[in-house]
Amino acid sequence: MTSLDESQEPHDMTLIVDQSVSLTVSADSLFIRDDRSTHKKDRRCCGLLHSSKFVQPISALCRAMLFNGISLTELLRALVEPETNHAISLYNILGAEVTASNLVIAYAQPAAKDNVSVTTVQYQISEKEKKAVETWVTRLLSLAYGKAIRGKRLKVLVNPFGGKGTAASLYQRYAAPVFAAAKCQVDVQQTEYRGHAIEIAEKLDLDAYDAVVCCSGDGLPYEVFNGLGKRPDARKALAQIAVTLLPCGSGNGLTWNSFGTGSVSIAALGIVKGLRTPLDLISITQKDSRTLSFLSQSFGIVAECDLGTENIRWMGAQRFTYGFLVRLLRQTIWPCDIAIKVEIGDKEAIKAHYAAWSTRPEQPDADSKRFEIAAESPGLPELKYGTVTDELPSGWEAVSGETMGNFYAGNMAIMSKDTNMFPATLPDDGLMDVITIDGKISRGTALSMMNEVPTGRFFDMPDMHLRKASAFRLTPRQKDGYLSIDGERMPFEAFQAEVHQGLGTILTKSGRSYEAPGPLMS
Numbered sequence: 001m002t003s004l005d006e007s008q009e010p011h012d013m014t015l016i017v018d019q020s021v022s023l024t025v026s027a028d029s030l031f032i033r034d035d036r037s038t039h040k041k042d043r044r045c046c047g048l049l050h051s052s053k054f055v056q057p058i059s060a061l062c063r064a065m066l067f068n069g070i071s072l073t074e075l076l077r078a079l080v081e082p083e084t085n086h087a088i089s090l091y092n093i094l095g096a097e098v099t100a101s102n103l104v105i106a107y108a109q110p111a112a113k114d115n116v117s118v119t120t121v122q123y124q125i126s127e128k129e130k131k132a133v134e135t136w137v138t139r140l141l142s143l144a145y146g147k148a149i150r151g152k153r154l155k156v157l158v159n160p161f162g163g164k165g166t167a168a169s170l171y172q173r174y175a176a177p178v179f180a181a182a183k184c185q186v187d188v189q190q191t192e193y194r195g196h197a198i199e200i201a202e203k204l205d206l207d208a209y210d211a212v213v214c215c216s217g218d219g220l221p222y223e224v225f226n227g228l229g230k231r232p233d234a235r236k237a238l239a240q241i242a243v244t245l246l247p248c249g250s251g252n253g254l255t256w257n258s259f260g261t262g263s264v265s266i267a268a269l270g271i272v273k274g275l276r277t278p279l280d281l282i283s284i285t286q287k288d289s290r291t292l293s294f295l296s297q298s299f300g301i302v303a304e305c306d307l308g309t310e311n312i313r314w315m316g317a318q319r320f321t322y323g324f325l326v327r328l329l330r331q332t333i334w335p336c337d338i339a340i341k342v343e344i345g346d347k348e349a350i351k352a353h354y355a356a357w358s359t360r361p362e363q364p365d366a367d368s369k370r371f372e373i374a375a376e377s378p379g380l381p382e383l384k385y386g387t388v389t390d391e392l393p394s395g396w397e398a399v400s401g402e403t404m405g406n407f408y409a410g411n412m413a414i415m416s417k418d419t420n421m422f423p424a425t426l427p428d429d430g431l432m433d434v435i436t437i438d439g440k441i442s443r444g445t446a447l448s449m450m451n452e453v454p455t456g457r458f459f460d461m462p463d464m465h466l467r468k469a470s471a472f473r474l475t476p477r478q479k480d481g482y483l484s485i486d487g488e489r490m491p492f493e494a495f496q497a498e499v500h501q502g503l504g505t506i507l508t509k510s511g512r513s514y515e516a517p518g519p520l521m522s
């Protein structure tokens with residue numbers, strides 16, 4: 001007999017399938033009580049919670065809590081009744097439906113290290129019980145998806161040469177099953193040459209898709225933003241289409257910031273459950289060109305590590321560390337002239353801005369405002385400060401670049417795994433974080449700076465100068481070198497950067513901030 005226990009709170013809705021099976025939806029989990037011996041094999045969802053007693057190692061339990069988002073209370077409850085409870089985090093629920101004679105629930109189950117795999121449970125139901133079960137399914141899905149768009153329409157772009165060249169197989173193996181279980185509409189296309197993703201984005205039917213999913217490194221999202229930005233209806237395109245990344249490259253900054261993972265399957269779950277989030281984009285002008293940057297601009301040691309290490313691509317993400325150490329030992333400097341339109345120039349004030357912005361109330365009409373502006377002026381926003389070829393605007397702070405070691409501007413926090421380089425960045429505060437480090441600091445200081453990036457103590461180190469800026473101009477003094485915009489090599493010449501608040505759109509887990517720890521608060 002299937003029935004709904006309507007006496008409970010809306011969040012705590014229990015579906016009693018029969019005497020031995022009941023499914024209870026709470027605010028953050030689906031609890032399955034299933035006493036049938038034949039179903040015990042299905043009780044793997046939380047991995048460990050329902051196997052016998054307290055024999056699991058603590059680390060494994062913690063993993064189960066982490067992956068499933070299960071609270072300590074729930075975990076203990078499950079352990080007390082190990083034979084009857086089975087909990088699935090609502091975040092991991094991909095789909096639920098009533099078929100001819102079954103209730104089928106699909107979810108992402110924590111699998112081998114850093115992965116989820118699609119699993120289903122099903123329960124037989126009779127014709128006359130269908131209606132009640134359908135009501136329960138509607139409730140379950142509404143809690144499982146919240147404000148996320150269900151069954152997203154995805155344009156998937158696969159770069160066959162991204163990272164170690166395995167993007168296509170990573171997509172098929174780890175992402176496609178998650179999208180299918182979540183009933184996403186998927187249109188897959190391989191990029192065939194450099195710049196192909198720009199063309200695809202430029203011609204994209206905006207009303208046919210919710211997001212462009214790049215299976216690549218950060219190079220393809222860079223192209224997609226730029227393709228959307230080239231359209232006559234650039235503002236609308238950038239506000240409407242979310243750009244997102246399945247991590248198939250070396251850095252994969254966009255995925256780390258959006259979903260806090262380097263795993264393709266967990267990122268696919270992130271996309272399915274992802275919330276539309278406005279993103280600042282930065283116009284980069286060089287001579288008469290204008291491009292859009294979403295991630296970072298670097299000059300000096302980081303640019304060289306990014307671009308001067310292509311020959312050791314086989315190392316994966318390690319090539320950045322290796323390149324950094326080699327250059328550090330040489331104590332190279334990259335002389336340049338820098339002027340910055342500083343908005344917040346003090347680290348404590350930056351921390352206060354971060355704390356205030358990241359806890360501000362939700363902005364429910366942020367999207368509609370963006371579409372209104374797009375309807376009024378459809379093209380890219382005008383450049384408030386002109387281009388790099390114009391006279392330097394007044395009021396910009398001149399920063400000494402005589403012995404520049406590292407000039408690094410970030411629009412996102414994490415540049416690659418364990419590299420939370422810009423902890424105080426926010427997706428749409430209209431500001432980028434500009435780091436400058438003198439090339440004459442000692443090797444010891446430089447090394448300890450590198451070591452303190454993962455701990456977060458890098459932020460407060462006195463030799464790391466940080467400003468929140470809305471624009472800057474950088475003019476190299478040498479003839480040759482590396483300039484990296486979002487990891488792509490740009491001509492080594494003067495450039496100017498200007499932020500456009502909330503011009504682009506990404507999907508994130510939180511809908512408001514990056515999946516990175518903010519600056520350490522004193």
Ligand SMILES: Nc1ncnc2c1ncn2[C@@H]1O[C@H](COP(=O)(O)OP(=O)(O)OP(=O)(O)O)[C@@H](O)[C@H]1O
Pocket residue numbers: 159160161162163164191192193194195196215216217218219220223248249250251252487488
């Ligand atoms: N079929 C293709 N042939 C050649 N180049 C391509 C093709 N498809 C895409 N590209 C180019 O590959 C470049 C790098 O792409 P992407 O960022 O995806 O990988 P990646 O460089 O390996 O990533 P990472 O920088 O994280 O290592 C982009 O500039 C893109 O234009």
